Amino acid sequence: MHLYHLTIHAAAEKLHKRELSSHELTQAVLDHIQATDDRIHSYLTVSREAALKQAEAADRQLSQGTAPSPLCGVPIALKDVILTQGIRSTAGSKILEQFIPPYDATVARLLKEAGAVIVGKVNCDEFAMGSSNENSAFTPSRNPWDIARVPGGSSGGSATAVAADQALAALGTDTGGSIRLPASFCGIVGLKPTYGRVSRFGVVAYASSLDQVGPCTKDIHDCALLLNVIAGHDARESTSVDRSTPDYTAGLDRGAGGLRIGIPQEYFVDGMQPEVEAAVRQAIGQLEAQGAQVVPVSLAHTDYAVAAYYIIATAEASSNLARYDGVRYGYRAPQIDDLKEMYHATRAYGFGSEVKRRIMLGTYVLSAGYYDAYYLKAQKVRTLVRQDFLSAFETCDLIATPVAPTTAFRLGEKTADPLTMYLTDIFTIAVNLAGLPALSVPCGFDQSGLPIGLQLIGRPFHEATLLQAGYAYEQAHDWHTRKPPIYE
Amino acid sequence: MRITKEEVRHVAALARLKLTDTEQDELVEHFDKILTYMDKLGELDTDGVEPTAHAVEVSAPLREDRVTNQSETDALLANAPSRKMDFFRVPKIIE
Numbered sequence: 001m002h003l004y005h006l007t008i009h010a011a012a013e014k015l016h017k018r019e020l021s022s023h024e025l026t027q028a029v030l031d032h033i034q035a036t037d038d039r040i041h042s043y044l045t046v047s048r049e050a051a052l053k054q055a056e057a058a059d060r061q062l063s064q065g066t067a068p069s070p071l072c073g074v075p076i077a078l079k080d081v082i083l084t085q086g087i088r089s090t091a092g093s094k095i096l097e098q099f100i101p102p103y104d105a106t107v108a109r110l111l112k113e114a115g116a117v118i119v120g121k122v123n124c125d126e127f128a129m130g131s132s133n134e135n136s137a138f139t140p141s142r143n144p145w146d147i148a149r150v151p152g153g154s155s156g157g158s159a160t161a162v163a164a165d166q167a168l169a170a171l172g173t174d175t176g177g178s179i180r181l182p183a184s185f186c187g188i189v190g191l192k193p194t195y196g197r198v199s200r201f202g203v204v205a206y207a208s209s210l211d212q213v214g215p216c217t218k219d220i221h222d223c224a225l226l227l228n229v230i231a232g233h234d235a236r237e238s239t240s241v242d243r244s245t246p247d248y249t250a251g252l253d254r255g256a257g258g259l260r261i262g263i264p265q266e267y268f269v270d271g272m273q274p275e276v277e278a279a280v281r282q283a284i285g286q287l288e289a290q291g292a293q294v295v296p297v298s299l300a301h302t303d304y305a306v307a308a309y310y311i312i313a314t315a316e317a318s319s320n321l322a323r324y325d326g327v328r329y330g331y332r333a334p335q336i337d338d339l340k341e342m343y344h345a346t347r348a349y350g351f352g353s354e355v356k357r358r359i360m361l362g363t364y365v366l367s368a369g370y371y372d373a374y375y376l377k378a379q380k381v382r383t384l385v386r387q388d389f390l391s392a393f394e395t396c397d398l399i400a401t402p403v404a405p406t407t408a409f410r411l412g413e414k415t416a417d418p419l420t421m422y423l424t425d426i427f428t429i430a431v432n433l434a435g436l437p438a439l440s441v442p443c444g445f446d447q448s449g450l451p452i453g454l455q456l457i458g459r460p461f462h463e464a465t466l467l468q469a470g471y472a473y474e475q476a477h478d479w480h481t482r483k484p485p486i487y488e
Numbered sequence: 489m490r491i492t493k494e495e496v497r498h499v500a501a502l503a504r505l506k507l508t509d510t511e512q513d514e515l516v517e518h519f520d521k522i523l524t525y526m527d528k529l530g531e532l533d534t535d536g537v538e539p540t541a542h543a544v545e546v547s548a549p550l551r552e553d554r555v556t557n558q559s560e561t562d563a564l565l566a567n568a569p570s571r572k573m574d575f576f577r578v579p580k581i582i583e
Contacts, residue, residue, distance in 0.1 A: 102563035196544045209542050239546050307526045327576050332569035339579045344506035356505060360515060363503040377529050379539030386543055419521050435543025
C-alpha cells in the first residue's frame with residue numbers, strides 16, 4: 001500500500017490526525033504521475049509547483065485545526081475543460097493549446113476554498129466531444145487495465161488518473177455519458193449530477209443544455225465528499241438551480257432495503273456483451289438480496305435518444321464554438337490580411353476532425369429549410385424521452401442499467417466510422433436529454449479482466465438515493481478496490 | 489448521397505471553416521450515414537408534443553445591475569493573439 005492508493009476519506013482521516021502531511025501525500029502522487037504517465041497519458045499539464053504550495057497551505061490549516069473540509073490537503077485532478085487561473089487549460093484542443101485562463105471556474109474555486117490540492121489538468125476528447133479519448137488533439141489516454149484499449153471518453157484522463165492512482169479523485173464533465181462511460185471502462189465511480197446541480201461557470205461549453213460537471217472517484221464515499229464541495233447554486237451561472245444541497249455523506253449507510261429499482265427492458269438488448277449483461281443482472285440481484293424491490297419499467301423511446309442527442313448537441317456545439325475566432329484568445333492563423341479568411345484558416349487548423357464534423361452537422365441541422373425537420377423534431381423527441389423517465393419514476397425510486405453494452409474497446413477500433421462511435425453511448429445519452437442524475441459503479445470484470453459498470457439513474461436532484469444504493473452495493477464487493485496491472 | 493459536395497461547402501462557409509477536398513468528400517460520406525440514421529426520428533408522431541430546450545425548468549434569473557468586478561483589461565488581453573494598446577487587433581475589416 002502506497003500513499004497514492006488512499007481514498008479521500010482514508011487520507012482525510014490521516015491528514016486530520018496529522019499522521020500524514022499533505023506535502024508527503026502530494027509529493028507521492030506527483031512522483032507516481034512521473035513514474036507512470038508515459039504509459040497512460042492522463043495528464044496534459046502537471047501543476048507541480050502550485051500543488052506543492054497548496055499542500056503547504058493545507059498543512060498549515062490542518063495543523064491549526066482550521067481545515068475547511070475533508071478535502072483539505074487532498075490531491076485532485078481536473079478535466080482540461082475546467083478553467084484554472086494561471087494554469088494552462090486546453091480543452092484537449094490545439095486552438096486553446098497556449099490558453100492560460102485569467103480566472104477559475106466556480107468548481108475549481110470551490111475546491112481551492114475547500115483546501116484541495118490541484119495536481120494538474122487531465123486529458124479529454126477535444127471540447128469533450130468523443131467516447132474514447134482518441135479525439136484529444138494531443139495524445140489519447142490509455143486504459144490502465146490494458147493500455148491497448150481506450151479509457152472511454154470524453155473524461156478519459158479523469159478516469160485513468162483515478163484508476164491508476166495518479167490523483168485521489170478527479171472532476172470530469174458529462175454531456176452524453178462522458179463521466180459514466182470512462183468510469184465504467186476504467187473501474188471507478190463516476191457521477192453525473194442533475195442538470196443545474198453543479199455550476200458550469202468557467203467550464204468550456206460543448207452543449208449547454210446537456211453539460212454537467214461531476215466527480216470521478218475510487219469509491220462512493222469519496223463521490224459524496226466531492227459532491228458536497230461542488231454542488232450548489234452559483235449566481236454566475238444562469239442555469240444553476242437555486243435549491244439547497246444536503247450532506248451527501250449523511251444517508252450513505254441507510255442500505256438498499258425498501259428501495260424500488262426499475263429495470264427497463266430496453267436497456268438489455270441483443271448484441272450486448274454477455275458478460276456485461278450477466279454482471280449487471282447479478283448486481284441487481286445483489287441489491288434485491290439486500291431488501292430492494294425490483295420492478296419492471298418501460299423507457300419506450302430509448303432507441304431514439306442517440307439520434308435526438310446528436311442533433312441537439314451538435315446544434316448547440318456549432319453555436320458555442322463560434323467564439324473560437326482567433327480574435328480575443330486562442331490560436332490565430334498567422335499573416336492573413338482578410339478577416340473572414342483569418343476565421344476560416346484559424347478554425348481549419350485549430351479544430352480536429354470530430355469537432356469539425358460536429359460543427360458542420362450542427363450548422364446543417366440549424367440551417368434554413370432543415371430546422372423543423374431536425375432540430376425541432378429532436379427537441380420534441382427529447383420531451384418524449386424525458387416523459388418516459390418521469391412516468392417510470394412513478395413506480396420506482398431509481399433505475400438500474402448497464403453503463404455501456406461492452407467493456408473497453410481497442411484504440412482505433414471505432415475511429416473509421418463516426419456513427420459506430422456515437423452508438424457507444426446508447427445507454428448513457430437519454431439521461432442527459434432528461435437532465436437526470438446517474439451514477440456508474442464498478443460491478444465486475446469480463447474474461448479479459450476489463451471492468452464493467454452498473455448505471456443507477458435517479459429522479460432530478462435525488463443524487464443521495466443513488467449514492468445510498470451504490471454504497472450498499474459496494475459494501476458487498478471488492479470490485480472497486482482492485483488495482484489495474486499498470487505497475488507491474 | 490444525402491448531401492452534395494456543394495452543400496458541404498455552403499455549410500462550411502456558414503460555419504467559417506475551411507475544409508480540404510478530402511475533408512469535404514469524407515463529410516459527404518459521413519453525413520449520408522448519420523442523417524440516414526437520424527431519419528428514425530420520423531417514425532415517431534410528435535404532433536402536439538411540446539419541444540424541450542432544457543430538461544430542468546430554467547428561467548432567466550434577474551439580479552441588481554451592480555458592478556462587482558474590477559477592471560481586468562490586462563488580464564483579459566493577455567491571451568489576445570494580437571493587441572494594440574487596450575484593444576484586440578484584427579485584420580482590416582473596412583475597405
